[in-house]
Amino acid sequence: MDELDLLKKDWQSDDSRNETKLSVKEIYPMMHKKSSSIVKTLFYISIAELLFWLVLNLYPYFASDKYREELAVMYGNSTMLLALSILSSLVIVVFVFLLFKSYKSISVTDSAKKLMENILNTRKIIKYYVIYSLVMAFVSVIIGIYYTLYHNPEVSKQFAEFSDKQMFVATTLMVLFTLVFILVFWLFYRIIYGILLKRLNRNYNELKKLEV
Template sequence: MDELELLKKHWQSDTVEEKQLSSKDLYPMLWKKSSSIVKTLFYISIAELIFWVAITFLPKLSTSYREQVESTHINETLLTTLTIISFVVILLFIYLLYKAYKSISVTDNAKKLMESILSTRKVIKYYVGYNLVMAFVSMILGSYYATQTDPKVAELMTKSDTSGKLLVAGLIIVITVIFVGLIWLFYKLLYGILMKRLNRNYKELKKLEV
């Protein structure tokens, strides 16, 4: 059991006067932990940006990759637009997390700290939600272009009857759902643990405000 947990148990058993005194000791610990969590989230977002930049641009250095893209006649304008939007969102996410971290770092007020924690939680939820939507849209668009531009897939769809086409559509939907689910699980593991800790700190701060 860490020092914060011991202090919390002691604080809960104190009288009103003692609680007022103990809260002065409890608040700096909650502030320090919250600041550390948001800072970690910020570093994770930087690492994620580097990761997406690498997997987006490194393959383009390969001649075989460029030839494959050209052979499938993918709408490069749409692909470039989606890529730019994704990077803009990630950069905005990084900025908002950095802003939240700076806000937590300089505040000495429990109410403002609670507001910063709430703001951070909203940013994370919106960001994860956006990425799940983008993953779904990307899979649907990718599947559509595959059926329209890939010669082998297009030939298969042409030869298939209605039930065959429905089977392919159902398979695409299942694969899309699994793909989006894996991404959700990834973010759940990546951000979920830290968000739970941040949420615990918020609840403890709320008790101090009572």
């Protein structure tokens, strides 16, 4: 039986009720500080991610003409590439803003119930962002493969000369590449955000016990 369970048990006793209330009042600030620190760290990580993707999205516009042409072929045209870059950047900006807003809310709240609501809200923000990122990664790979196969003359010609066996191997490799790419993305978010979310969930569960 952990400390929080003992506190709940003591709560039932009239003799120790005031002492337990004091204990809860002592525990809450620690939970509040810990939750605030976790969300603050998540916010800083999101800032770093925003800068990373901005650099990655802007790089083609400062790279060689040949590199830009290859990307334009891969994504159909430069407009498609620009649209994906802008969409990706905007979503990350919104994500950063929502995390910052969540951090500020947690920092000023003085209610355990409100803190729990803010933790739940932060969890939802992270969850939806990770889902969006995985979907966008999948869509980007599919678009890239599609336009490379059907709009790159050299690749299209090569595929047209493939035998059934070669086509099967090539298709299998593309599917495996897509799966590995998505898996790497998932592992990245699982490690970066998963560890902190696990701690945030632990805080939420402990706060829930205090509210019982």
